[in-house]
Amino acid sequence: MKTQADMFEIELNAILQASKDNIVIADGKGTVLRASPNCTSIYGKDSASLIGKSVFELEAENTFSPSVTVKVLKENKEVQVMQQTPTGRTVMATGLPVRNESGEIIRVISFSTDLTEIQHLKEDFEELQTRMEQYQTEIQELRGKDLSIENLVLQSKAIRQIWQLVQRVAKSDASVVFLGESGVGKNVFTRALHQGSDRKKEPFIEVNCGAIPEALFESEMFGYEAGSFTGANRTGKAGFIELADKGTLFLDEVGELPLSVQAKLLMAIQEKKVARVGGLKAKSIDFRLIASTNQDLAEMVRQGKFRQDLYYRLNVIPITIPPLRERREDIPLLAHFYLQKTNEKYGMNKFFHSTAIEKLVAYDWPGNVRELQNMMERLVVTAETRTIYPDALPFTFQHDLEQQAGNRSEVEDEEKISTLKEALEEVEIRWLKRATRQCITTYEMAKYLGLNQSNVVRKLKKYNIDAKTHLNAIEH
Structure with a gap:
């Protein structure tokens, strides 16, 4: 006669066998105790090769990248992550901690849902949207074909x-x-x-x-x-x-x-x-x-x-x-035009997500059309997915865009200033804020600004500038 423990074992195995999600159970130290049989198709390893291994080790060898179990153990809470697996799948993994009466984690149960097909459908949908926009553009161009x-x-x-x-x-x-x-x-x-x-x-x-x-x-x-x-x-x-x-x-x-x-x-x-x-x-x-x-x-x-x-x-x-910054309505069409030419050159089929186009339109393009053309080639060659998202844009582009936005904000602030006194105060505030970012103590700020320390403290209070939280801790 089967015991309650035997029945529990049978039920648990049945759940692991029947579940469409991949299930991995680890103990409180991260050692894999059980794993679903569909591990092979998702992670490239069968369940037998996972059992007994540490999730920290599996993460290091990129089997779990990143490991949701590791995150649960480190953060001591339920966690959800997106994974790119060795088999090329896109997976959403959810890790749930199981605690004892003392609140210690004794098990971590992770559920991994394969989103690869959904991701492909999403990309196909976005490509369809992009093509619709291109068709609308072509219709406009046909209406004015004498201008093409x-x-x-x-x-x-x-x-x-x-x-x-x-x-x-x-x-x-x-x-x-x-x-x-x-x-x-x-x-x-x-x-x-x-x-x-x-x-x-x-x-x-x-x-x-x-x-x-x-x-x-x-x-x-x-x-x-x-x-x-x-x-x-x-x-x-x-x-x-x-x-x-x-x-x-x-x-x-x-x-x-x-x-x-x-x-x-x-x-x-x-x-x-x-x-x-x-x-x-x-x-x-x-x-x-x-x-x-x-x-x-x-x-x-x-x-x-x-x-x-x-x-x-x-x-x-x-x-x-x-220049392009004075005719921003040309940027989306130029971007699509050069993207298509580069796609043909390299035999690819990349397309923009709408949020990436918004970034391109917001940028000032100091190198104008030539810079945009070079950027399209770079994106086609380096973007990891068919859909080009904003995070595919180079770091220097993102940095210049932020600096550009900051410069505009400063210009707008200057336009609001109506008197010489306000202008001088605005300059003081900028220098003080810059000093708080560069220095650790108000003494260093005083040296940086060419003022005495008491003057710096007084001005920070005057303009209600909150210096770095560690500033007072270091000085006192």
Whole structure:
């Protein structure tokens, strides 16, 4: 006849066998006493290999990562954790302490629920939502297809107006200079201008004015005749201007042009003639001139760093492209655009969670579109899941975003200040708060601020600043 203990054993084994959740029972020291037979599919080890082992040991070898039983024993309470198992499963584990009459933990029972399929369904749902947003975007783009071009996102009013202006001036031969911060997309608009012109089938010659050494600039720009200098090509060489005949000459970063070549370039632009270095005869060249710069050319003229006559020749139609922080509505579309291109490049299918997009929109993007493009490639390569969450964004990005928010808060605070006295008090408060973060005692704060200690104590009380809780403990 079976005893009550035998019946309890049978019932417990039946529960372990029938449960869809994985159940592990450990004693008060963390030694595994029982485990469900479905351990193999979730943790990659059968129940027999777990029994008798310490959960601390199993955590160290990443079988339980992290171990919910370890957390229960350390925190002395019920705990719930998410685990990534060696078999690639996503598991939610709940640990329950069992206590004796003295309140000591004598058993820990953990229940592990496999959420992998739910996680996949969640990601599929989020991908579906993202695709719906993309389809809506595509519908908007189709409605305004006259405002679409490869590698160019036209969402904000400012960019649409620039695109319309580019279309209007493309058919003319007027010189155009694109102005704006580095990385805003000046090169993209330049190529669009060439593609929209009657010269689109002719050469598009791009010259990075900042990448050519000054000693070589004249020979590279205007070309040279055979034997004109030591090391010259025996047959001579055509310069960039000559190569642009019938097409477009694009001077990127034109603010970097050496003064020594500006006069000769001006003559070539005005007369549409070029004489090679070492040559006597000038050759007529037909080209459309486009330039770009991230510098203030007008200020450079005032400083004598740029010729005024060349400035006016270039500045026939100036087009300023605003930075991303001034057209935040473009950021989601640009992010999806470059994400898709990078997905295709690496054969992946990553997509954004809506909270990640919110972070991207809030960021100021000092490197503009170029920085955003590089960020998309980094996220596709480094994100662990198909869904890109905010925690996949680099630490430096998160830090800059926090600092950016802090700077905005300071500006807002300054705007609220109406008198000089209030402004001075605000400065004092900031320095005092900074000192509380940097120093341990008010004596150290006094040295840091260049004040005496009693003055520091008085000001802390005046502004009701709560110094670090350990401050008084150390001083007294």
